[in-house]
Amino acid sequence: MVNVKESSQHVEINLSELKGFEKHVIVELIKETNNLTNKTGLRCSNDNCRAIILHEADKLSTDALLYIRWVIERYRGCHKIFFCCQDASKLQPLKNICKLVQLLPPSNKEIVQVLEFIAKNENIELPNKLAERIAVSSKNNLRQAIRSFEATSQNNSLLEEDQVILTGWEDDIANIAKSIVEKQSPKQLYDIRRKLQNLIDHSVPPEFIFETLAVELKKNVEESMHKQIDKTYKEYSGADKHRHANDERKKLIHQFMSIEEFIAKFMSCYKNHLAKKAIDMTEIKEETT
Structure with missing residues (x-):
């Protein structure tokens, strides 16, 4: 089909x-x-x-x-x-049989105009400064700007200039975090990589994915694992930060590879943590019997 x-x-x-x-x-x-x-x-x-x-x-x-x-x-x-x-x-x-037509991304001003048009048609009061902030955060991606506007307006009945801007991808990243905690296996890692690829295809900023993923992981594990998350996040989010600085595409690929490595490393650490916890529980039971 x-x-x-x-x-x-x-x-x-x-x-x-x-x-x-x-x-x-x-x-x-x-x-x-x-x-x-x-x-x-x-x-x-x-x-x-x-x-x-x-x-x-x-x-x-x-x-x-x-x-x-x-x-x-x-x-x-x-x-x-x-x-x-x-x-x-x-x-x-x-190359020799096709004509290349390059479409430049919209400017922030053009994105703001589209957002204001949508707001007017949906009867939503959209502060100009908030529209400008959404445009800047979208990095000239009109589709992402519209998605952010939709997610932010659905989460707030009254829009304000300085409120937090949502991206609309928060739930997807939260589900990835739950998947990491639910099962640690090569197949699970492969499925998560597919979900990350979807985020890449929709131009979701890797910095946002990384930061949100770390926050969501903490919500799904006991507090004793929080330091491990912070340590691993710091290790991979800062790795070769300036690598491929002049090549945006290579830089983007490297950033998403770092996210995958972070997930694989945390999966390994969490699997060991669960195994140790299971052994400790067994020993406690044996001592009480």
């Missing part, structure tokens, strides 16, 4: 949902679109041109891109293909 959005003039799909079948689905879309437009027997125009929009195209493998390029060159017709991505360098095999 593939989720597709379509109209008479476009078909839209998110490649991250295809899980290994990206190449096959894209090729079928190209062939199908080509057949539909060729049946009309008309010259290409705005009326019979169909757009194929592919989101998260930078997740495609080099092998898939080379094959897709061959299919595009073979099945030329009244259709346009849009490869939407965050890192155009990963679409190198398509």
Whole structure:
């Protein structure tokens, strides 16, 4: 089952949902679109041109891109293909047959205007200074700014200029913390890595994830483990802090790797803690019998 959005003039799909079948689905879309437009027997125009929009195209493998390029060159017709991505360098095999259009992120002023428009339509009193703070905290990510506005307004009936800004991801991170405490295993770590990847895909700041995760872990363990959490957090959150300072993407990857290492280290410590606690309880029972 593939989720597709379509109209008479476009078909839209998110490649991250295809899980290994990206190449096959894209090729079928190209062939199908080509057949539909060729049946009309008309010259290409705005009326019979169909757009194929592919989101998260930078997740495609080099092998898939080379094959897709061959299919595009073979099945030329009244259709346009849009490869939407965050890192155009990963679409190198398509460089000579595609035109690169770079969309700059919105400015803080533009984000504030969108938030104020939403607030007006939802009858929410949004202080201008709070809107500006939300825009700054979103780091030019409009989707995150809207999510933060929604989460903050739902948590507060009356919005104030200096109140705490929520991101809307607090519950997701709290669930990760619960998963860490519930079970310590390679499979659990793999599932948590998948959840972290979702946060990465939605541009959630790693500093926020790290700090919130440490706080949520303390809520799920006994107080005797709090010092261990602080120690491990300090060790990994400050590790190579200035590494890849001039390369934002590499810096981001390194930060999330540090979070994964923090989780793996804490899982190991907590597993040992539970084992020791179980031994102590056994010894106490033996002494009392």
